[in-house]
Amino acid sequence: MFMPSVLAPGTHSIAVNGVAQHYHVSGIGPYCIVHAGGPGIDASYLRLPLLEEGLTMVYLDPIGTGSSGRLATHPQGYSVDRFSEQLLAFIDAAGIPDPYLLGHSHGAFVVLEAALKRPGGLAGLIMYAGAAYTGGAFMADASAEIAAFVARHAGMAEAKAVERAWASIPTIRTDAAYTAALRDLLPAYMSDFRRWPDMLATLQRRLQATLLVGDGQVFDVRDRLATLQVPALVVTGTDDFILGPRHAALLADLLPQAQMRIFEQSGHFAHIEEACAFAEVVLRFTGRPGRALSGI
Template structure:
Protein backbone atom coordinates (compact mmCIF):
# COMPACT_ATOMS: atom_id res chain seq x y z
CA UNK A 1 0.00 0.00 0.00
CA UNK A 2 1.30 3.48 -0.83
CA UNK A 3 0.59 6.92 0.55
CA UNK A 4 0.31 9.91 -1.71
CA UNK A 5 2.54 12.83 -0.73
CA UNK A 6 3.75 16.02 -2.34
CA UNK A 7 6.86 18.09 -1.72
CA UNK A 8 6.50 21.81 -2.37
CA UNK A 9 9.44 24.19 -2.56
CA UNK A 10 12.48 24.23 -4.82
CA UNK A 11 15.27 24.25 -2.23
CA UNK A 12 15.98 20.67 -1.23
CA UNK A 13 18.19 21.87 1.65
CA UNK A 14 15.54 24.12 3.19
CA UNK A 15 14.08 23.22 6.60
CA UNK A 16 11.00 21.04 6.30
CA UNK A 17 7.41 21.47 7.42
CA UNK A 18 5.07 18.49 7.34
CA UNK A 19 1.37 19.31 7.36
CA UNK A 20 -1.18 16.78 8.63
CA UNK A 21 -4.87 17.51 8.07
CA UNK A 22 -7.91 16.63 10.14
CA UNK A 23 -10.62 14.01 9.70
CA UNK A 24 -10.88 14.54 5.94
CA UNK A 25 -7.24 13.51 5.58
CA UNK A 26 -6.55 15.55 2.44
CA UNK A 27 -3.33 17.30 1.45
CA UNK A 28 -5.52 19.89 -0.26
CA UNK A 29 -6.69 21.24 3.09
CA UNK A 30 -3.46 23.25 3.31
CA UNK A 31 -3.86 25.32 0.14
CA UNK A 32 -4.25 28.57 2.10
CA UNK A 33 -0.87 28.03 3.79
CA UNK A 34 1.30 26.58 1.01
CA UNK A 35 2.15 29.71 -1.02
CA UNK A 36 3.28 31.69 2.00
CA UNK A 37 5.38 28.86 3.39
CA UNK A 38 7.12 28.23 0.08
CA UNK A 39 7.69 31.96 -0.47
CA UNK A 40 9.29 32.15 2.98
CA UNK A 41 11.78 29.45 1.96
CA UNK A 42 10.27 26.38 3.58
CA UNK A 43 10.24 22.91 2.08
CA UNK A 44 6.69 21.65 2.65
CA UNK A 45 5.49 18.04 2.69
CA UNK A 46 1.75 17.37 2.51
CA UNK A 47 0.07 13.98 2.20
CA UNK A 48 -3.25 12.19 1.93
CA UNK A 49 -3.77 10.07 5.03
CA UNK A 50 -4.14 6.33 4.76
CA UNK A 51 -7.58 5.21 3.65
CA UNK A 52 -8.52 8.65 2.27
CA UNK A 53 -8.38 10.47 -1.06
CA UNK A 54 -5.33 9.36 -3.11
CA UNK A 55 -4.04 6.98 -0.40
CA UNK A 56 -6.54 4.12 -0.74
CA UNK A 57 -6.79 1.14 1.53
CA UNK A 58 -9.02 -0.60 4.03
CA UNK A 59 -8.37 0.43 7.64
CA UNK A 60 -8.70 -2.10 10.48
CA UNK A 61 -11.39 -1.54 13.09
CA UNK A 62 -8.73 -0.96 15.75
CA UNK A 63 -6.88 1.69 13.72
CA UNK A 64 -5.30 4.16 16.14
CA UNK A 65 -3.61 7.56 16.18
CA UNK A 66 -0.36 5.66 16.83
CA UNK A 67 -0.82 3.98 13.43
CA UNK A 68 -1.28 7.39 11.84
CA UNK A 69 1.92 8.61 13.51
CA UNK A 70 3.74 5.58 12.07
CA UNK A 71 2.38 6.56 8.65
CA UNK A 72 3.97 9.99 9.09
CA UNK A 73 7.33 8.34 9.77
CA UNK A 74 6.96 6.46 6.50
CA UNK A 75 6.09 9.68 4.65
CA UNK A 76 9.11 11.39 6.20
CA UNK A 77 11.35 8.52 5.11
CA UNK A 78 9.82 8.37 1.65
CA UNK A 79 10.21 12.11 1.10
CA UNK A 80 13.76 12.13 2.42
CA UNK A 81 12.91 14.21 5.49
CA UNK A 82 14.98 13.47 8.59
CA UNK A 83 13.18 15.92 10.86
CA UNK A 84 10.23 18.24 10.47
CA UNK A 85 8.22 21.02 11.98
CA UNK A 86 4.81 19.34 12.12
CA UNK A 87 1.67 21.42 11.59
CA UNK A 88 -1.51 19.52 12.41
CA UNK A 89 -5.18 20.44 12.30
CA UNK A 90 -7.48 18.66 14.78
CA UNK A 91 -6.84 14.94 14.15
CA UNK A 92 -3.57 15.95 12.48
CA UNK A 93 -2.56 17.67 15.70
CA UNK A 94 -3.19 14.44 17.60
CA UNK A 95 -0.89 12.69 15.13
CA UNK A 96 1.76 15.31 15.86
CA UNK A 97 1.48 14.81 19.61
CA UNK A 98 1.74 11.04 19.20
CA UNK A 99 4.74 11.34 16.88
CA UNK A 100 6.49 13.62 19.37
CA UNK A 101 6.06 10.88 21.98
CA UNK A 102 6.93 7.90 19.77
CA UNK A 103 9.70 9.37 17.61
CA UNK A 104 10.83 12.66 19.18
CA UNK A 105 13.95 12.76 17.04
CA UNK A 106 11.75 13.35 13.97
CA UNK A 107 9.92 16.41 15.37
CA UNK A 108 11.56 19.83 15.65
CA UNK A 109 8.41 21.70 16.70
CA UNK A 110 4.62 21.38 16.69
CA UNK A 111 1.77 23.61 15.57
CA UNK A 112 -1.54 22.30 16.93
CA UNK A 113 -4.68 23.84 15.43
CA UNK A 114 -7.88 23.20 17.42
CA UNK A 115 -6.49 19.93 18.78
CA UNK A 116 -6.91 18.18 22.13
CA UNK A 117 -5.19 15.83 24.58
CA UNK A 118 -8.14 13.79 25.85
CA UNK A 119 -11.80 13.12 24.98
CA UNK A 120 -14.44 15.65 25.97
CA UNK A 121 -18.24 15.24 26.17
CA UNK A 122 -19.13 18.05 23.77
CA UNK A 123 -17.04 16.73 20.87
CA UNK A 124 -18.31 13.21 21.64
CA UNK A 125 -21.88 14.47 21.23
CA UNK A 126 -20.99 16.05 17.89
CA UNK A 127 -19.45 12.82 16.62
CA UNK A 128 -22.41 10.79 17.87
CA UNK A 129 -24.71 13.04 15.84
CA UNK A 130 -22.53 12.78 12.73
CA UNK A 131 -22.32 8.99 12.97
CA UNK A 132 -26.10 8.78 13.39
CA UNK A 133 -26.55 11.03 10.38
CA UNK A 134 -24.35 8.77 8.28
CA UNK A 135 -26.16 5.63 9.44
CA UNK A 136 -29.66 7.03 9.10
CA UNK A 137 -29.46 9.37 6.12
CA UNK A 138 -26.36 8.30 4.20
CA UNK A 139 -23.17 9.79 2.88
CA UNK A 140 -24.66 12.80 1.13
CA UNK A 141 -26.29 14.03 4.31
CA UNK A 142 -23.06 13.44 6.22
CA UNK A 143 -20.92 15.55 3.89
CA UNK A 144 -23.57 18.27 3.61
CA UNK A 145 -23.32 18.68 7.39
CA UNK A 146 -19.52 18.93 7.45
CA UNK A 147 -19.32 22.70 6.88
CA UNK A 148 -21.53 23.27 9.93
CA UNK A 149 -18.77 21.84 12.10
CA UNK A 150 -15.87 23.41 10.18
CA UNK A 151 -16.86 26.98 9.44
CA UNK A 152 -18.70 29.92 11.01
CA UNK A 153 -22.16 30.42 9.51
CA UNK A 154 -21.39 33.88 8.14
CA UNK A 155 -18.26 32.62 6.37
CA UNK A 156 -20.11 29.66 4.84
CA UNK A 157 -22.87 31.98 3.58
CA UNK A 158 -20.35 34.40 2.09
CA UNK A 159 -18.43 31.56 0.39
CA UNK A 160 -21.39 29.45 -0.67
CA UNK A 161 -19.91 28.34 -4.01
CA UNK A 162 -16.64 27.30 -2.39
CA UNK A 163 -18.49 25.34 0.30
CA UNK A 164 -20.75 23.64 -2.25
CA UNK A 165 -17.74 22.58 -4.35
CA UNK A 166 -16.00 21.29 -1.25
CA UNK A 167 -19.05 19.24 -0.26
CA UNK A 168 -19.27 17.75 -3.75
CA UNK A 169 -15.58 16.85 -3.64
CA UNK A 170 -15.99 15.22 -0.23
CA UNK A 171 -18.90 13.17 -1.53
CA UNK A 172 -17.06 12.11 -4.69
CA UNK A 173 -14.00 11.10 -2.64
CA UNK A 174 -15.79 9.63 0.37
CA UNK A 175 -13.46 7.10 2.04
CA UNK A 176 -16.23 4.57 2.75
CA UNK A 177 -18.27 4.11 5.90
CA UNK A 178 -15.87 1.60 7.49
CA UNK A 179 -12.77 3.76 6.98
CA UNK A 180 -14.50 6.87 8.25
CA UNK A 181 -15.77 5.09 11.35
CA UNK A 182 -12.30 3.66 12.02
CA UNK A 183 -10.80 7.15 11.81
CA UNK A 184 -13.45 8.63 14.09
CA UNK A 185 -12.90 5.77 16.52
CA UNK A 186 -9.16 6.51 16.56
CA UNK A 187 -9.57 10.17 17.40
CA UNK A 188 -12.26 9.46 20.01
CA UNK A 189 -9.97 6.99 21.82
CA UNK A 190 -6.95 9.32 21.82
CA UNK A 191 -5.76 10.32 25.30
CA UNK A 192 -2.22 11.53 26.02
CA UNK A 193 -3.25 13.98 28.73
CA UNK A 194 -1.03 12.38 31.36
CA UNK A 195 1.98 12.46 29.01
CA UNK A 196 1.93 16.09 27.90
CA UNK A 197 4.86 16.86 30.18
CA UNK A 198 7.00 14.46 28.14
CA UNK A 199 6.63 16.56 24.96
CA UNK A 200 9.30 19.21 25.20
CA UNK A 201 9.50 20.57 21.66
CA UNK A 202 8.46 24.19 21.05
CA UNK A 203 4.72 24.19 20.35
CA UNK A 204 2.28 26.75 19.01
CA UNK A 205 -1.26 26.01 20.15
CA UNK A 206 -3.72 27.81 17.86
CA UNK A 207 -7.44 27.96 18.62
CA UNK A 208 -10.64 29.81 17.77
CA UNK A 209 -13.12 30.61 20.52
CA UNK A 210 -16.09 30.01 18.20
CA UNK A 211 -15.08 26.44 17.25
CA UNK A 212 -18.36 24.50 17.51
CA UNK A 213 -16.72 21.05 17.34
CA UNK A 214 -13.78 21.28 19.75
CA UNK A 215 -14.05 23.65 22.74
CA UNK A 216 -11.22 26.19 22.83
CA UNK A 217 -10.60 25.09 26.42
CA UNK A 218 -9.08 21.89 25.00
CA UNK A 219 -6.36 24.03 23.44
CA UNK A 220 -5.93 25.87 26.71
CA UNK A 221 -5.35 22.52 28.40
CA UNK A 222 -2.67 21.70 25.81
CA UNK A 223 -0.97 25.04 26.36
CA UNK A 224 -1.05 24.54 30.11
CA UNK A 225 0.22 20.96 29.99
CA UNK A 226 2.97 21.19 27.38
CA UNK A 227 6.26 22.42 28.87
CA UNK A 228 7.26 24.65 25.93
CA UNK A 229 3.99 25.93 24.48
CA UNK A 230 2.59 29.29 23.49
CA UNK A 231 -1.05 29.87 22.64
CA UNK A 232 -2.63 31.96 19.90
CA UNK A 233 -6.36 32.37 20.50
CA UNK A 234 -8.63 34.19 18.06
CA UNK A 235 -12.28 35.06 18.59
CA UNK A 236 -13.60 34.17 15.14
CA UNK A 237 -12.87 31.55 12.51
CA UNK A 238 -14.41 28.26 13.62
CA UNK A 239 -12.85 24.83 13.66
CA UNK A 240 -10.91 25.49 10.44
CA UNK A 241 -9.83 29.04 11.22
CA UNK A 242 -6.56 28.51 9.34
CA UNK A 243 -8.82 28.44 6.25
CA UNK A 244 -11.47 31.02 7.13
CA UNK A 245 -9.03 33.50 8.66
CA UNK A 246 -5.89 32.57 6.72
CA UNK A 247 -4.73 36.18 6.42
CA UNK A 248 -4.56 36.38 10.21
CA UNK A 249 -3.33 32.84 10.85
CA UNK A 250 -0.52 32.65 8.29
CA UNK A 251 1.66 35.45 9.77
CA UNK A 252 1.41 33.81 13.21
CA UNK A 253 2.46 30.47 11.72
CA UNK A 254 5.36 31.97 9.77
CA UNK A 255 6.60 33.96 12.77
CA UNK A 256 6.59 30.86 14.99
CA UNK A 257 8.43 28.76 12.41
CA UNK A 258 10.98 31.53 11.78
CA UNK A 259 11.72 31.61 15.51
CA UNK A 260 12.47 27.88 15.42
CA UNK A 261 15.05 28.23 12.67
CA UNK A 262 16.82 30.84 14.77
CA UNK A 263 16.91 28.53 17.78
CA UNK A 264 17.53 25.15 16.18
CA UNK A 265 19.94 23.80 13.60
CA UNK A 266 17.78 21.21 11.89
CA UNK A 267 19.00 18.08 10.07
CA UNK A 268 17.25 17.94 6.75
CA UNK A 269 16.96 14.82 4.61
CA UNK A 270 17.47 11.08 4.32
CA UNK A 271 17.45 9.13 1.09
CA UNK A 272 13.87 8.71 -0.20
CA UNK A 273 12.20 5.32 0.01
CA UNK A 274 11.07 4.31 -3.46
CA UNK A 275 8.19 2.19 -2.13
CA UNK A 276 6.07 5.29 -1.55
CA UNK A 277 4.36 7.31 -4.25
CA UNK A 278 4.88 11.04 -4.36
CA UNK A 279 5.51 14.06 -6.46
CA UNK A 280 7.59 17.18 -6.13
CA UNK A 281 6.02 20.53 -6.90
Protein backbone atom coordinates in the same frame (compact mmCIF):
# COMPACT_ATOMS: atom_id res chain seq x y z
CA MET B 1 19.31 9.33 4.56
CA PHE B 2 18.13 12.45 2.73
CA MET B 3 16.38 11.58 -0.55
CA PRO B 4 15.89 14.77 -2.60
CA SER B 5 14.20 13.00 -5.52
CA VAL B 6 11.18 12.01 -3.43
CA LEU B 7 10.97 15.55 -2.09
CA ALA B 8 11.10 17.39 -5.40
CA PRO B 9 8.18 19.72 -6.06
CA GLY B 10 5.14 17.83 -7.30
CA THR B 11 3.11 14.74 -6.50
CA HIS B 12 4.68 11.49 -5.34
CA SER B 13 3.85 8.07 -3.98
CA ILE B 14 6.21 5.79 -2.08
CA ALA B 15 5.73 2.54 -0.19
CA VAL B 16 5.64 3.08 3.57
CA ASN B 17 4.96 0.19 5.96
CA GLY B 18 3.68 -1.80 3.00
CA VAL B 19 1.12 0.85 2.02
CA ALA B 20 1.32 3.39 -0.81
CA GLN B 21 1.77 6.84 0.74
CA HIS B 22 0.63 9.62 -1.60
CA TYR B 23 1.76 13.20 -1.00
CA HIS B 24 2.39 16.55 -2.65
CA VAL B 25 5.43 18.79 -2.17
CA SER B 26 5.38 22.55 -2.72
CA GLY B 27 7.24 25.56 -1.37
CA ILE B 28 10.68 26.63 -0.24
CA GLY B 29 12.39 26.48 3.14
CA PRO B 30 12.38 24.01 6.04
CA TYR B 31 10.11 21.00 5.72
CA CYS B 32 6.62 21.02 7.21
CA ILE B 33 4.61 17.79 6.94
CA VAL B 34 0.84 18.30 6.91
CA HIS B 35 -1.55 15.61 8.16
CA ALA B 36 -5.21 16.18 7.33
CA GLY B 37 -8.18 15.50 9.57
CA GLY B 38 -11.41 13.55 9.54
CA PRO B 39 -10.42 10.85 10.06
CA GLY B 40 -10.90 9.90 6.44
CA ILE B 41 -10.30 13.17 4.54
CA ASP B 42 -7.44 13.71 2.11
CA ALA B 43 -5.17 16.76 2.04
CA SER B 44 -6.92 18.71 -0.72
CA TYR B 45 -8.84 20.99 1.66
CA LEU B 46 -5.68 21.82 3.61
CA ARG B 47 -3.44 23.34 0.96
CA LEU B 48 -1.62 26.32 2.48
CA PRO B 49 -0.13 28.44 -0.33
CA LEU B 50 0.83 31.34 1.97
CA LEU B 51 2.99 28.99 4.03
CA GLU B 52 4.70 27.74 0.89
CA GLU B 53 6.44 31.13 0.67
CA GLY B 54 8.55 30.21 3.70
CA LEU B 55 8.27 26.45 4.15
CA THR B 56 8.49 23.36 1.99
CA MET B 57 5.05 21.92 2.59
CA VAL B 58 4.58 18.16 2.33
CA TYR B 59 0.86 17.38 2.15
CA LEU B 60 0.02 13.79 3.02
CA ASP B 61 -3.10 11.98 1.92
CA PRO B 62 -3.57 9.91 5.10
CA ILE B 63 -3.65 6.21 4.36
CA GLY B 64 -7.13 5.07 3.42
CA THR B 65 -7.87 8.47 1.81
CA GLY B 66 -7.31 10.18 -1.52
CA SER B 67 -4.70 8.45 -3.65
CA SER B 68 -2.94 6.72 -0.75
CA GLY B 69 -3.21 2.99 -0.27
CA ARG B 70 -5.50 1.15 2.09
CA LEU B 71 -4.81 -1.22 4.94
CA ALA B 72 -5.44 -4.89 4.34
CA THR B 73 -8.07 -4.64 7.07
CA HIS B 74 -9.81 -1.63 5.44
CA PRO B 75 -12.00 0.00 6.70
CA GLN B 76 -10.85 -1.30 10.10
CA GLY B 77 -7.59 -0.47 11.84
CA TYR B 78 -7.16 3.25 11.16
CA SER B 79 -6.30 4.29 14.69
CA VAL B 80 -4.33 7.33 15.85
CA ASP B 81 -1.55 4.90 16.73
CA ARG B 82 -1.49 3.45 13.19
CA PHE B 83 -1.57 6.85 11.53
CA SER B 84 1.28 8.06 13.75
CA GLU B 85 3.37 4.99 12.89
CA GLN B 86 2.79 5.72 9.21
CA LEU B 87 3.85 9.34 9.66
CA LEU B 88 7.09 8.42 11.44
CA ALA B 89 7.88 5.74 8.87
CA PHE B 90 7.25 8.26 6.08
CA ILE B 91 9.74 10.69 7.65
CA ASP B 92 12.30 7.88 7.71
CA ALA B 93 11.54 6.67 4.18
CA ALA B 94 11.75 10.14 2.68
CA GLY B 95 14.75 11.07 4.79
CA ILE B 96 13.25 14.38 5.87
CA PRO B 97 15.60 16.24 8.24
CA ASP B 98 14.10 17.92 11.32
CA PRO B 99 10.58 18.57 9.98
CA TYR B 100 7.80 20.57 11.49
CA LEU B 101 4.60 18.56 11.86
CA LEU B 102 1.28 20.33 11.22
CA GLY B 103 -1.86 18.39 12.03
CA HIS B 104 -5.41 19.63 11.63
CA SER B 105 -8.29 18.28 13.73
CA HIS B 106 -7.86 14.49 13.88
CA GLY B 107 -4.50 15.08 12.22
CA ALA B 108 -3.44 17.09 15.29
CA PHE B 109 -3.97 13.95 17.40
CA VAL B 110 -1.77 12.05 14.95
CA VAL B 111 1.16 14.48 14.98
CA LEU B 112 0.97 14.77 18.76
CA GLU B 113 1.10 10.98 19.15
CA ALA B 114 4.00 10.83 16.68
CA ALA B 115 5.93 13.44 18.68
CA LEU B 116 5.29 11.58 21.92
CA LYS B 117 6.70 8.41 20.36
CA ARG B 118 9.74 10.14 18.88
CA PRO B 119 10.37 13.70 20.09
CA GLY B 120 13.93 13.79 18.78
CA GLY B 121 14.51 15.14 15.29
CA LEU B 122 11.44 17.39 15.17
CA ALA B 123 11.74 21.14 14.67
CA GLY B 124 8.30 21.73 16.16
CA LEU B 125 4.61 20.88 16.28
CA ILE B 126 1.72 22.93 14.91
CA MET B 127 -1.47 21.59 16.44
CA TYR B 128 -4.32 23.17 14.56
CA ALA B 129 -7.73 22.52 16.13
CA GLY B 130 -6.47 19.66 18.26
CA ALA B 131 -6.99 18.35 21.78
CA ALA B 132 -5.29 16.34 24.50
CA TYR B 133 -8.27 14.00 24.86
CA THR B 134 -11.57 13.00 23.28
CA GLY B 135 -13.04 10.93 26.07
CA GLY B 136 -15.59 11.76 28.73
CA ALA B 137 -18.09 14.38 27.65
CA PHE B 138 -16.25 15.28 24.45
CA MET B 139 -19.01 14.24 22.04
CA ALA B 140 -21.80 15.37 24.36
CA ASP B 141 -20.24 18.83 24.41
CA ALA B 142 -20.02 18.81 20.62
CA SER B 143 -23.66 17.78 20.36
CA ALA B 144 -24.64 20.66 22.61
CA GLU B 145 -22.75 23.06 20.33
CA ILE B 146 -24.56 21.64 17.30
CA ALA B 147 -27.90 22.17 19.04
CA ALA B 148 -26.91 25.77 19.75
CA PHE B 149 -25.96 26.28 16.09
CA VAL B 150 -29.33 24.91 14.97
CA ALA B 151 -31.15 27.19 17.42
CA ARG B 152 -29.21 30.27 16.24
CA HIS B 153 -30.11 29.54 12.64
CA ALA B 154 -33.61 28.17 13.16
CA GLY B 155 -35.61 27.90 9.98
CA MET B 156 -32.60 28.01 7.65
CA ALA B 157 -32.00 25.11 5.28
CA GLU B 158 -28.38 24.86 6.41
CA ALA B 159 -29.42 24.42 10.06
CA LYS B 160 -31.84 21.65 9.19
CA ALA B 161 -29.17 19.90 7.11
CA VAL B 162 -26.63 20.18 9.95
CA GLU B 163 -29.10 18.73 12.45
CA ARG B 164 -29.93 15.78 10.19
CA ALA B 165 -26.30 15.10 9.33
CA TRP B 166 -25.13 15.14 12.95
CA ALA B 167 -27.90 12.74 13.97
CA SER B 168 -27.00 10.39 11.11
CA ILE B 169 -23.31 9.92 11.96
CA PRO B 170 -23.69 6.91 14.31
CA THR B 171 -25.57 4.92 11.65
CA ILE B 172 -23.41 5.72 8.61
CA ARG B 173 -21.90 2.68 6.91
CA THR B 174 -20.72 3.88 3.48
CA ASP B 175 -18.20 6.36 2.11
CA ALA B 176 -20.93 8.11 0.12
CA ALA B 177 -23.10 8.64 3.18
CA TYR B 178 -20.12 9.83 5.21
CA THR B 179 -19.14 12.32 2.51
CA ALA B 180 -22.71 13.61 2.25
CA ALA B 181 -22.98 14.05 6.02
CA LEU B 182 -19.70 15.95 6.28
CA ARG B 183 -20.69 18.22 3.41
CA ASP B 184 -23.95 19.05 5.17
CA LEU B 185 -22.11 19.67 8.46
CA LEU B 186 -19.67 22.19 7.02
CA PRO B 187 -21.73 25.32 7.89
CA ALA B 188 -21.40 24.44 11.59
CA TYR B 189 -17.64 24.19 11.25
CA MET B 190 -17.36 27.83 10.15
CA SER B 191 -17.53 30.98 12.24
CA ASP B 192 -20.34 32.34 10.08
CA PHE B 193 -21.07 30.38 6.94
CA ARG B 194 -23.09 33.31 5.57
CA ARG B 195 -19.88 35.35 5.23
CA TRP B 196 -18.26 32.76 3.00
CA PRO B 197 -20.88 31.42 0.55
CA ASP B 198 -18.40 30.78 -2.26
CA MET B 199 -15.88 29.11 0.01
CA LEU B 200 -18.57 26.96 1.59
CA ALA B 201 -19.86 25.88 -1.81
CA THR B 202 -16.33 25.02 -2.95
CA LEU B 203 -15.62 22.97 0.19
CA GLN B 204 -18.89 21.12 -0.15
CA ARG B 205 -18.26 20.35 -3.80
CA ARG B 206 -14.69 19.14 -3.35
CA LEU B 207 -14.88 17.27 -0.05
CA GLN B 208 -14.53 13.53 -0.37
CA ALA B 209 -14.35 11.29 2.66
CA THR B 210 -13.63 7.65 3.40
CA LEU B 211 -15.36 5.98 6.32
CA LEU B 212 -12.48 4.63 8.41
CA VAL B 213 -12.74 2.67 11.65
CA GLY B 214 -10.20 2.94 14.45
CA ASP B 215 -9.43 0.63 17.32
CA GLY B 216 -12.14 1.80 19.72
CA GLN B 217 -9.62 3.39 22.07
CA VAL B 218 -10.27 6.81 23.56
CA PHE B 219 -7.59 9.37 22.73
CA ASP B 220 -6.18 10.79 25.95
CA VAL B 221 -2.55 11.88 26.30
CA ARG B 222 -2.94 14.36 29.15
CA ASP B 223 -0.67 12.40 31.47
CA ARG B 224 2.12 12.16 28.86
CA LEU B 225 2.52 15.76 27.73
CA ALA B 226 4.69 17.15 30.55
CA THR B 227 7.73 15.30 29.19
CA LEU B 228 7.35 16.46 25.57
CA GLN B 229 10.17 18.95 25.12
CA VAL B 230 9.33 20.04 21.58
CA PRO B 231 8.40 23.62 20.60
CA ALA B 232 4.66 23.68 19.95
CA LEU B 233 2.17 26.10 18.44
CA VAL B 234 -1.47 25.53 19.41
CA VAL B 235 -4.06 27.30 17.25
CA THR B 236 -7.82 27.20 16.83
CA GLY B 237 -10.81 29.40 16.09
CA THR B 238 -13.04 31.05 18.67
CA ASP B 239 -16.12 29.52 17.06
CA ASP B 240 -14.78 26.00 16.48
CA PHE B 241 -17.69 23.97 17.87
CA ILE B 242 -15.78 20.75 18.41
CA LEU B 243 -12.10 21.62 19.01
CA GLY B 244 -12.20 25.20 20.16
CA PRO B 245 -10.38 27.41 22.69
CA ARG B 246 -11.03 25.24 25.75
CA HIS B 247 -9.15 22.34 24.18
CA ALA B 248 -6.41 24.62 22.87
CA ALA B 249 -5.88 26.16 26.30
CA LEU B 250 -5.50 22.76 27.93
CA LEU B 251 -2.94 21.67 25.34
CA ALA B 252 -0.97 24.88 25.76
CA ASP B 253 -1.06 24.50 29.54
CA LEU B 254 0.15 20.91 29.53
CA LEU B 255 2.92 21.24 26.94
CA PRO B 256 6.16 22.63 28.39
CA GLN B 257 7.17 24.62 25.28
CA ALA B 258 3.80 25.70 23.86
CA GLN B 259 2.44 28.99 22.64
CA MET B 260 -1.20 29.54 21.70
CA ARG B 261 -3.13 31.70 19.26
CA ILE B 262 -6.93 31.91 19.01
CA PHE B 263 -8.41 33.30 15.78
CA GLU B 264 -11.41 35.35 16.75
CA GLN B 265 -13.21 35.30 13.40
CA SER B 266 -12.77 31.61 12.64
CA GLY B 267 -14.34 28.28 13.31
CA HIS B 268 -12.62 25.02 12.35
CA PHE B 269 -10.97 26.45 9.22
CA ALA B 270 -8.81 29.39 10.29
CA HIS B 271 -6.46 28.71 7.37
CA ILE B 272 -9.33 29.78 5.10
CA GLU B 273 -11.38 32.13 7.27
CA GLU B 274 -8.33 34.14 8.41
CA ALA B 275 -5.75 32.94 5.92
CA CYS B 276 -3.25 35.79 6.23
CA ALA B 277 -3.29 35.87 10.02
CA PHE B 278 -2.97 32.09 10.16
CA ALA B 279 0.03 32.14 7.85
CA GLU B 280 1.69 34.94 9.79
CA VAL B 281 1.40 33.09 13.10
CA VAL B 282 2.76 29.81 11.68
CA LEU B 283 5.63 31.46 9.80
CA ARG B 284 6.69 33.44 12.84
CA PHE B 285 6.65 30.26 14.92
CA THR B 286 8.91 28.55 12.39
CA GLY B 287 11.19 31.57 12.15
CA ARG B 288 10.36 32.12 8.50
CA PRO B 289 8.60 35.52 8.28
CA GLY B 290 10.76 37.30 5.67
CA ARG B 291 9.38 37.58 2.18
CA ALA B 292 6.33 35.49 2.93
CA LEU B 293 4.92 38.07 5.32
CA SER B 294 5.86 41.13 3.31
CA GLY B 295 2.68 40.84 1.30
CA ILE B 296 0.40 39.80 4.16
